[in-house]
Amino acid sequence: xxxxxxxxxxxxxxxxxxxxxxxxxxxxxxxxxxxxxxxxxxxxxxxxxxxxxxxxxxxxxxxxxxxxxxxxxxxxxxxxxxxxxxxxxxxxxxxxxxxxxxxxxxxxxxxxxxxxxxxxxxxxxxxxxxxxxxxxxxxxxxxxxxxxxxxxxxxxxxxxxxxxxxxxxxxxxxxxxxxxxxxxxxxxxxxxxxxxxxxxxxxxxxxxxxxxxxxxxxxxxxxxxxxxxxxxxxxxxxxxxxxxxxxxxxxxxxxxxxxxxxxxxxxxxxxxxxxxxxxxxxxxxxxxxxxxxxxxxxxxxxxxxxxxxxxxxxxxxxxxxxxxxxxxxxxxxxxxxxxxxxxxxxxxxxxxxxxxxxxxxxxxxxxxxxxxxxxxxxxxxxxxxxxxxxxxxxxxxxxxxxxxxxxxxxxxxxxxxxxxxxxxxxxxxxxxxxxxxxxxxxxxxxxxxxxxxxxxxxxxxxxxxxxxxxxxxxxxxxxxxxxxxxxxxxxxxxxxxxxxxxxxxxxxxxxxxxxxxxxxxxxxxxxxxxxxxxxxxxxxx
Amino acid sequence: xxxxxxxxxxxxxxxxxxxxxxxxxxxxxxxxxxxxxxxxxxxxxxxxxxxxxxxxxxxxxxxxxxxxxxxxxxxxxxxxxxxxxxxxxxxxxxxxxxxxxxxxxxxxxxxxxxxxxxxxxxxxxxxxxxxxxxxxxxxxxxxxxxxxxxxxxxxxxxxxxxxxxxxxxxxxxxxxxxxxxxxxxx
Numbered sequence: 001x002x003x004x005x006x007x008x009x010x011x012x013x014x015x016x017x018x019x020x021x022x023x024x025x026x027x028x029x030x031x032x033x034x035x036x037x038x039x040x041x042x043x044x045x046x047x048x049x050x051x052x053x054x055x056x057x058x059x060x061x062x063x064x065x066x067x068x069x070x071x072x073x074x075x076x077x078x079x080x081x082x083x084x085x086x087x088x089x090x091x092x093x094x095x096x097x098x099x100x101x102x103x104x105x106x107x108x109x110x111x112x113x114x115x116x117x118x119x120x121x122x123x124x125x126x127x128x129x130x131x132x133x134x135x136x137x138x139x140x141x142x143x144x145x146x147x148x149x150x151x152x153x154x155x156x157x158x159x160x161x162x163x164x165x166x167x168x169x170x171x172x173x174x175x176x177x178x179x180x181x182x183x184x185x186x187x188x189x190x191x192x193x194x195x196x197x198x199x200x201x202x203x204x205x206x207x208x209x210x211x212x213x214x215x216x217x218x219x220x221x222x223x224x225x226x227x228x229x230x231x232x233x234x235x236x237x238x239x240x241x242x243x244x245x246x247x248x249x250x251x252x253x254x255x256x257x258x259x260x261x262x263x264x265x266x267x268x269x270x271x272x273x274x275x276x277x278x279x280x281x282x283x284x285x286x287x288x289x290x291x292x293x294x295x296x297x298x299x300x301x302x303x304x305x306x307x308x309x310x311x312x313x314x315x316x317x318x319x320x321x322x323x324x325x326x327x328x329x330x331x332x333x334x335x336x337x338x339x340x341x342x343x344x345x346x347x348x349x350x351x352x353x354x355x356x357x358x359x360x361x362x363x364x365x366x367x368x369x370x371x372x373x374x375x376x377x378x379x380x381x382x383x384x385x386x387x388x389x390x391x392x393x394x395x396x397x398x399x400x401x402x403x404x405x406x407x408x409x410x411x412x413x414x415x416x417x418x419x420x421x422x423x424x425x426x427x428x429x430x431x432x433x434x435x436x437x438x439x440x441x442x443x444x445x446x447x448x449x450x451x452x453x454x455x456x457x458x459x460x461x462x463x464x465x466x467x468x469x470x471x472x473x474x475x476x477x478x479x480x481x482x483x484x485x486x487x488x489x490x491x492x493x494x495x496x497x498x499x500x501x502x503x504x505x506x507x508x509x510x511x512x513x514x515x516x517x518x519x520x521x522x523x524x525x526x527x528x529x530x531x532x533x534x535x536x537x538x539x540x541x
Numbered sequence: 542x543x544x545x546x547x548x549x550x551x552x553x554x555x556x557x558x559x560x561x562x563x564x565x566x567x568x569x570x571x572x573x574x575x576x577x578x579x580x581x582x583x584x585x586x587x588x589x590x591x592x593x594x595x596x597x598x599x600x601x602x603x604x605x606x607x608x609x610x611x612x613x614x615x616x617x618x619x620x621x622x623x624x625x626x627x628x629x630x631x632x633x634x635x636x637x638x639x640x641x642x643x644x645x646x647x648x649x650x651x652x653x654x655x656x657x658x659x660x661x662x663x664x665x666x667x668x669x670x671x672x673x674x675x676x677x678x679x680x681x682x683x684x685x686x687x688x689x690x691x692x693x694x695x696x697x698x699x700x701x702x703x704x705x706x707x708x709x710x711x712x713x714x715x716x717x718x719x720x721x722x723x724x725x726x727x
Contacts, residue, residue: 009670019670020674021675024675066678298703322706322707439712
């Protein structure tokens with residue numbers, strides 16, 4: 001497949017923009033493919049991918065190029081000749097953006113980029129052009145050809161994708177191939193199709209689940225969880241499983257309930273039981289388990305996932321480690337780790353522990369010398385096939401990986417210290433950092449509680465004020481003239497229940513007198529009596 | 542993933558902010574004096590040739606950083622103006638250089654690499670949007686292997702971590718927030 005990008009920037013302003021972070025995720029997904037140049041591209045090979053940019057916009061140089069360099073991919077830059085170093089004011093209603101200068105293009109060609117041609121002015125190459133106009137658009141200026149000789153400018157991209165027969169012929173005589181963005185195909189080298197990549201394009205093929213396994217490491221748990229939450233490539237799933245700890249771990253774990261899936265075992269299952277349970281709950285293609293007293297480096301997921309994506313015969317990717325903690329020197333000298341610095345705050349040295357490549361000699365010694373640590377990333381499918389973690393035959397991780405190798409799978413060494421392995425004191429569980437983190441948490445809680453108390457105090461005073469206002473209203477009513485004046489009405493209403501039969505009798509007996517009195521009463525009295533009488537009569541249905 | 546509606550603080554508002562030489566009152570308030578002290582105390586003691594201070598503001602921290610050559614960058618040219626004024630008054634004026642540039646324009650403005658890089662208060666979504674990965678890679682291109690990177694950001698605003706080995710980390714109160722200070726070695 002050939003990917004087509006235009007602008008890469010901090011925000012996706014229109015459909016032609018992709019944010020840099022999304023671009024990075026898309027580039028990470030390409031680790032499962034073989035990213036090649038157009039020259040090497042085979043349309044029949046489903047694993048081949050080509051990265052192309054049309055423009056070329058300055059934001060590609062600023063935001064995409066550092067990421068492309070990191071991944072080491074080749075990429076194609078389709079240059080529109082007239083706009084080199086200019087802006088896109090002509091491109092209504094697209095937001096304003098600058099195009100790359102020649103110097104910026106040069107820097108990109110020094111690191112995997114190839115320049116290709118996208119016409120002089122990006123006008124539509126339709127039937128109305130004469131041969132002179134076509135030549136103006138398709139001929140690459142000599143200055144550019146000199147500065148960027150072949151294989152630069154061997155390929156062409158049709159503006160707006162227009163590729164009628166006449167244009168294709170004109171392109172055929174000048175270039176080795178051409179790409180479109182609409183109505184192309186996969187077999188004509190001069191009309192290859194491209195995929196328009198947008199902010200919502202997801203090229204992902206594999207998913208990662210990280211399990212943080214805790215037993216009574218409440219003191220270190222926040223550091224472990226934070227290290228997983230700040231990965232450069234976020235895992236698709238994070239499970240924090242606590243094996244019925246007796247310290248404050250469960251309440252600490254619950255703090256992260258809105259960011260990770262928290263599982264609190266009701267009874268202690270032991271390492272094998274707990275790990276198997278966690279993996280059975282996970283849905284990712286790749287699994288890694290982090291002990292709650294350790295930490296991951298920020299690029300652990302990015303690099304280990306990349307290794308498994310690239311190597312389909314590999315079941316486990318293992319890494320180097322740093323050793324830290326109050327007892328770091330002891331392990332470091334036992335394994336020959338090299339010191340890389342010191343923690344000034346904690347007063348312990350930090351070491352780099354390198355692991356060997358999986359040569360046949362090293363693999364032969366796997367039984368006695370395990371080099372595949374428990375926090376390696378492995379394929380969940382293979383885990384299931386070999387029976388998961390098992391009790392009895394040595395450390396559970398060592399045992400698992402041996403079975404994977406016995407089943408015919410390979411292992412891969414990622415040569416970076418991506419796991420931070422804590423060697424802590426058994427008697428002193430507190431470090432400067434974990435105390436600071438707990439203090440920060442308590443301080444934040446205190447601020448929230450104080451704010452809630454202040455809000456409640458405010459609400460109470462508002463309600464108190466409302467009550468006082470209402471009390472005052474009631475007093476005002478009772479002491480008002482109109483209340484006193486209408487006292488007889490309230491008496492009538494009260495007594496009307498008793499009055500009604502008497503009134504009826506009276507009316508019956510004295511209907512004439514009653515009428516004369518009635519018509520001498522004030523109107524509102526008449527109305528009152530009228531409604532009283534009406535309400536007491538049986539209703540007509 | 543989509544960031545079309547997030548507000549990115551403008552250069553203009555930063556320039557307005559730096560209309561006076563010390564708008565935060567850095568020189569006098571205990572929070573900023575503390576953050577300077579925390580960073581300097583965790584800075585590994587080595588000999589540094591070239592130091593880069595990203596987000597230097599008016600040079601509050603820059604003048605106390607080690608290095609034979611110290612370069613401070615900030616997106617606000619008013620802040621850079623004040624930093625240059627302060628440099629003239631310092632005793633080692635030739636050590637310091639201040640450049641007005643955003644992080645992403647830096648590859649066109651500066652050449653070479655550094656063995657100490659400080660990044661303070663820059664890597665937030667409200668400043669750089671969804672371009673954290675590009676920022677990390679851009680900084681990475683300026684740092685020597687074995688070089689030191691120190692990142693100091695407000696914890697509550699979810700700053701990123703760098704893909705290097707951690708030597709030191711510190712969390713301390715800063716105004717109504719907490720600061721997260723990390724010392725890495727590449």
